[in-house]
Amino acid sequence: MKEKKLVIIGAGFAGLNLARKLKNSGYEITLLDKNNYHQFQPLFYQVATAGLEPSAISFPLRKVFQGYKKFHIRTCEVIKIESEKNVIQTSIGEVDYDILVIATGADTNFFGMKQVEENAIPMKSVSEALYLRNHALQRFEDALSAKDETERKALLTFVVVGGGATGVEVSGALADLKRFVLPKDFPELNFDEMEILLIENGDSTLSAMSAEASAKSKEFLERLGVKVMLSTQMKEYDGRTVILGNGKTILARTMVWAAGIKGNVIDGLNQEIIVRGSRMKVDRYNKVIGYENIYAIGDIANMVTPLYEKGHPQLANVAINQGKTLAKNLKAMLSSKPLHEFEYKDMGSMATVGRNLAVADFKKMKFQGLFAWMLWMFIHLMLILGAKNKFFVFINWAWNYITFDQSLRLIIKPFKRKVSR
Ligand SMILES: Cc1cc2nc3c(=O)[nH]c(=O)nc-3n(C[C@H](O)[C@H](O)[C@H](O)COP(=O)(O)OP(=O)(O)OC[C@H]3O[C@@H](n4cnc5c(N)ncnc54)[C@H](O)[C@@H]3O)c2cc1C
Numbered sequence: 001m002k003e004k005k006l007v008i009i010g011a012g013f014a015g016l017n018l019a020r021k022l023k024n025s026g027y028e029i030t031l032l033d034k035n036n037y038h039q040f041q042p043l044f045y046q047v048a049t050a051g052l053e054p055s056a057i058s059f060p061l062r063k064v065f066q067g068y069k070k071f072h073i074r075t076c077e078v079i080k081i082e083s084e085k086n087v088i089q090t091s092i093g094e095v096d097y098d099i100l101v102i103a104t105g106a107d108t109n110f111f112g113m114k115q116v117e118e119n120a121i122p123m124k125s126v127s128e129a130l131y132l133r134n135h136a137l138q139r140f141e142d143a144l145s146a147k148d149e150t151e152r153k154a155l156l157t158f159v160v161v162g163g164g165a166t167g168v169e170v171s172g173a174l175a176d177l178k179r180f181v182l183p184k185d186f187p188e189l190n191f192d193e194m195e196i197l198l199i200e201n202g203d204s205t206l207s208a209m210s211a212e213a214s215a216k217s218k219e220f221l222e223r224l225g226v227k228v229m230l231s232t233q234m235k236e237y238d239g240r241t242v243i244l245g246n247g248k249t250i251l252a253r254t255m256v257w258a259a260g261i262k263g264n265v266i267d268g269l270n271q272e273i274i275v276r277g278s279r280m281k282v283d284r285y286n287k288v289i290g291y292e293n294i295y296a297i298g299d300i301a302n303m304v305t306p307l308y309e310k311g312h313p314q315l316a317n318v319a320i321n322q323g324k325t326l327a328k329n330l331k332a333m334l335s336s337k338p339l340h341e342f343e344y345k346d347m348g349s350m351a352t353v354g355r356n357l358a359v360a361d362f363k364k365m366k367f368q369g370l371f372a373w374m375l376w377m378f379i380h381l382m383l384i385l386g387a388k389n390k391f392f393v394f395i396n397w398a399w400n401y402i403t404f405d406q407s408l409r410l411i412i413k414p415f416k417r418k419v420s421r
Helices: 012-020 041-048 114-119 126-145 149-153 165-186 213-225 316-334 370-383 387-403
Strands: 004-009 027-031 037-039 059-060 071-074 077-083 085-092 094-095 098-103 106-108 157-161 195-199 227-229 233-237 242-245 250-252 254-255 259-261 279-282 294-296 301-303 348-354 357-362 365-368
Touching: 004 012, 004 242, 012 027, 041 126, 041 165, 041 370, 059 213, 098 242, 114 254, 126 165, 126 233, 126 254, 149 157, 149 250, 157 165, 157 233, 157 250, 165 195, 165 213, 165 348, 213 227, 213 348, 213 357, 213 365, 279 294, 348 370, 365 370, 370 387
Parallel strands: 004 027, 004 098, 027 071, 098 294, 157 195, 157 254, 195 227, 279 301
Antiparallel strands: 037 059, 077 085, 085 094, 106 259, 233 242, 242 250, 348 357, 357 365
16 A cells, blocks of 8 residues: 655754654654754753853664655755645645645744834844854953943843743853853953843843742852842833843843744634634644545644643654653554644643752652752763764763863854955
């Protein structure tokens, strides 16, 4: 019998795990992604703060899927779904499917603030993380030749917007750079002038975690010298001046935007299935509501269950497990076996703040400080794909820990040839 054509859009945590679990399973699989690699998003902040090389947290898809039969990879952007014809339009042409899985994840949400979108730096891809690294390092080079004190202070002021895990992690990592690394690199600069400000609209950092974790994360950040501004609204930023909701202003040449995400919706499907946060309504089998052969998994999917009435949290673990459950169900469909409903078993959550400092919630057990930090490192090391990457990340971390240094402070600019006339 001819294999059914299964097309997966997105090789993030959800799409990658789905595809891996369907190895030689009787489907002809086409995996489409804008990039030819998978990205480990939880460690973007370490690329942005010169702790890890991009290649340590990015994995070439063709290497991951070596040896898979009836398996095709195409690097392209999916533009439109034409469900009535079972085809999708992509940047490299038309692709047809019997079953389509949308695993496109989410992108940064600037909530319509165009000027902020133009001037702030998000961290939703490895290239954006690398851009932030270049941008931040260049600010210190520029500070050496600033024309006056006001300009120098603005260059040395880093504003991070959003007190969730990403905002907390990047603020803490910047504070570690300020404490241990930058004064050695730039002895001509006075690092008392460097400020790291974390702006959060709500009244706590890490509000999705326990009250203990929230309180400790703020305490840890302040211990590291980060100025945490809670219940503060960021209204506007033109690349030089941050305007707050209370009318106050801050001069800063860097703003990191970690304040929201929205689903990467592809055109063509019924708009009524798109709910809050641009997520697609799915049933308990991840089937998109109203479609017989289209599924959505990971951050883009919104599944309402008795435990999660507003949908699951947008986390790597949810995406990984939805990918695995859908793979099981797709195999079951081939042999007409019963299907499994998805539910997320929350094993806990954690966030790191800085050297020796992290917070972790595991049901009734809550840890803060050094033990939580070691747990955080161990779990993330286990989650990274590939033995080589695990090894390099471990060596990097060990080296950085022992030497209080990290050696990746290169400003790598995109190549542009100057044409002589
Ligand atoms: C900085 C940061 C830190 C995080 N830290 C944690 C953490 O510590 N713990 C945790 O559990 N979660 C964390 N998350 C969240 C976690 O990374 C996401 O929940 C997870 O990546 C979702 O997986 P996904 O497969 O749904 O989407 P993604 O991993 O985002 O993958 C989507 C894929 O789809 C591709 N794609 C999108 N649109 C198209 C298109 N039109 N055409 C072709 N390809 C397309 C993208 O290139 C991408 O490869 C973090 C996220 C970020 C940004």
